[in-house]
Amino acid sequence: MDGFTVMADPTRRRVLDALATGESDVGSLVERLSLSQSLTSKHLKVLRDAGVVTVRVDGPRRVYRLSDRPLPDVIAWITPYYRRWSRGLDRLTELLEQEKEQSDAE
Numbered sequence: 001m002d003g004f005t006v007m008a009d010p011t012r013r014r015v016l017d018a019l020a021t022g023e024s025d026v027g028s029l030v031e032r033l034s035l036s037q038s039l040t041s042k043h044l045k046v047l048r049d050a051g052v053v054t055v056r057v058d059g060p061r062r063v064y065r066l067s068d069r070p071l072p073d074v075i076a077w078i079t080p081y082y083r084r085w086s087r088g089l090d091r092l093t094e095l096l097e098q099e100k101e102q103s104d105a106e
Contacts, residue, residue: 001046001049003075004073006052007071011035011043015044019065023064025058026040027061044064047064050071051067052067053070
């Protein structure tokens with residue numbers, strides 16, 4: 001499954017958002033997201049199979065966390081846009097700073 005398909009599902013995005021704050025076991029995710037255990041596990045399996053999350057066994061618990069390098073196809077697609085937007089925002093910041101310096105000098 002490609003990264004765009006993974007990200008298309010709003011429930012999977014909610015799971016990813018929850019894991020963005022740190023690792024979590026299934027039970028904690030169920031509670032935080034108000035989802036059933038089976039639905040949460042289903043989406044975690046898809047995310048794990050896609051390489052977006054990793055899992056480690058901690059006694060009876062499975063603890064999930066975001067992968068270090070998830071969704072390479074999404075990142076490859078968005079990177080040129082991000083660079084362009086960043087350059088534009090950097091230039092805007094420079095112009096605003098110049099304008100402020102000019103008004104402070106007056």
